[in-house]
Amino acid sequence: MERGLASLAPGGRYCEIGKRDILENSQLDMKTFLENKSFLSCQIDIRLQQDHDGVQYTLEQVVRLFEERKLNPIPKTVFHIADYLEAFRTMAKGQHIGKVVFEIGEYVPDKFELHGDILHEKATYLVTGAFGGIGQALVRWMQKMGAKHLVMVSRSEAKSAAAHRTLEFLKRKGVEIYTFAADVSDYDSIQRILDQLNSSDIPPLRGVFHLAGVVDETLLPDLTPEQFDIVMRCKAESAYHLHELTKEEQLDIFLLMSSVTTLRGQSSQPAYCAANAALDALAEYRHKIGLPALSLQMGAVRGAGYLEGRADTIKVLESQGFCTLHINEVTEFLGRLLNGYTKPVVCFANQDWTAAANFTHRTNLKFCHLMDDASLNKADSQVSLEDLENMVKQKLSQMIFQSPEDIDITKPMIDYGVDSLMAAEMVTWASKELGVTISQLDILGGISTSVLLEKAVEKNVVLPLMES
Structure with missing residues (x-):
């Protein structure tokens, strides 16, 4: 939000349609408003409750502007739903313009049938x-x-x-x-x-x-x-x-x-x-x-x-x-x-x-x-510190498109370009595969791979036995 305001020319208007910064009560540098900039909040869901007819009128005007080609859709990059991993990695790089869209293809939902006549009148x-x-x-x-x-x-x-x-x-x-x-x-x-x-x-x-x-x-x-x-x-x-x-x-x-x-x-x-x-x-x-x-x-x-x-x-x-x-x-x-x-x-x-x-x-x-994979007991094989290090490096390398050998476990993950989206993926992966609870704030705050490994060792992590 601060960067968005900073990028405005004097007299520019910034319209916030999201909620995260507002709900988190994020701080704004008030000096930016000396340049006659405006900050507007537009929460469509709330406005619908307060002024349904007004919202309908506004949307009709927007549709008309699109029909008259005075407004154009923002650019989009389309991925097939089967390529969702590649789509998320593209987003994580932050090099795309506009929206990333999934193409599902022809989809016919299962027909829902009410199970009538299971029982009979003459019985x-x-x-x-x-x-x-x-x-x-x-x-x-x-x-x-x-x-x-x-x-x-x-x-x-x-x-x-x-x-x-x-x-x-x-x-x-x-x-x-x-x-x-x-x-x-x-x-x-x-x-x-x-x-x-x-x-x-x-x-x-x-x-x-x-x-x-x-x-x-x-x-x-x-x-x-x-x-x-x-x-x-x-x-x-x-x-x-x-x-x-x-x-x-x-x-x-x-x-x-x-x-x-x-x-x-x-x-x-x-x-x-x-x-x-x-x-x-x-x-x-x-x-x-x-x-x-x-x-x-x-x-x-x-x-x-x-x-x-x-x-x-x-x-x-x-x-x-x-x-x-x-x-x-x-x-x-x-x-x-x-x-x-x-x-x-x-x-x-x-x-x-x-x-x-x-x-x-x-x-x-x-x-x-x-059961959850991380909760399986000692019937599985114990993991060495070296195994854990290889696992974490491999996961990190997949996200940042670098060789595992080039990753220094003592460096904060954010030094390798890990953003909030990647941090969310790492949090989920660490919980499922290592049984380790970390937050996005831990990663974005500078946690290193070595600290994650220490947490995993403390949890006494086990890996499922591999089939031969």
């Missing part, structure tokens, strides 16, 4: 745990997907205001609802429900959605057989009863709501993990014998269910790597799965696997390929 669908938060969200989604006959089973009937609102919503949409208060872990209770449905004049049962379950936050050493039995009966044993009692039916869907905790473990919920593992095994078995089955290993969900209104619990889960999904994301993904996906067990979760690694056994390498 009945049974949902357990139907009056829980996720159950209510699911039945609303099922109505949207075409369901007109829903059997809603829960240990207790609709008692909450939210449950009554859900029932009223479904009725307004023309859905026939059949509610049952039953313990789904009891074989006879499920048998009575199915017998009653079969003797009624309703469409045949075509789908089972098993959401019922109990979470017990008890560590394994403190877990009693009674606690374990409650969790297993409600989630796993009830699923097996549903399997036994419907295996002769012509089902299209047999959905079991499992959990990502089964995939990665959760020390505070051993019984819950075991119960969900049983669901996964049942889905695998049904798939093997030719019956429909899908066990969805779902991650932490916000917007409905257990975590709704529990901000402290969400924070704890996120610290352990369990980031949340919104219930709308879950139902949208479920629609895709039910529209022809054939695998019996699917995990759908928003996981920070690097954070999760801190809560699993250190020898567990199951998810190391999903």
Whole structure:
């Protein structure tokens, strides 16, 4: 900004359309205004809010000036999107005039299709745990997907205001609802429900959605057989009863709501993990014998269910790597799965696997390929100082177009022409490849390559093992 003002002739006008200098409260040398120069700030987004019609009029005048050839577009240099590295290097040199533009070529976005008609009007669908938060969200989604006959089973009937609102919503949409208060872990209770449905004049049962379950936050050493039995009966044993009692039916869907905790473990919920593992095994078995089955290993969900209104619990889960999904994301993904996906067990979760690694056994390498490269443990090979120096020199040489041999690691990077754009690239690279946190200000302030190497050594950097 200061250089721009200095380049003006006396009486010139400088119009700032950017925000960085303003937001950073940058200082101006006031003496420059002795030459009758003007400094103007034009923030189009803010002016649109304050004077929409005025902005529209101004833009129309600008367009007219272009049409009359009184104004001409600024020069541009075009790169194909595949050559983005070369484009950034050209910008970094600062020798181009005008704008650098990417040419993407012909691009047709994927057609988005709403997954309607997954469920059918002339079919009945049974949902357990139907009056829980996720159950209510699911039945609303099922109505949207075409369901007109829903059997809603829960240990207790609709008692909450939210449950009554859900029932009223479904009725307004023309859905026939059949509610049952039953313990789904009891074989006879499920048998009575199915017998009653079969003797009624309703469409045949075509789908089972098993959401019922109990979470017990008890560590394994403190877990009693009674606690374990409650969790297993409600989630796993009830699923097996549903399997036994419907295996002769012509089902299209047999959905079991499992959990990502089964995939990665959760020390505070051993019984819950075991119960969900049983669901996964049942889905695998049904798939093997030719019956429909899908066990969805779902991650932490916000917007409905257990975590709704529990901000402290969400924070704890996120610290352990369990980031949340919104219930709308879950139902949208479920629609895709039910529209022809054939695998019996699917995990759908928003996981920070690097954070999760801190809560699993250190020898567990199951998810190391999903972790940040810089966070891989000592199973990789240790890097020598010489290796690090070669890595950093190689990266710097690519940016400044000099031979690595010509780089003096004791010199500040800015002495080699590293600007703010290159500094941003170096910051990202150092974080990803070396696990080192530096800022653009560090580099632009004169940090040398040797200091970066010292930081990397302190971090005890490792490199992935190379394939032979």
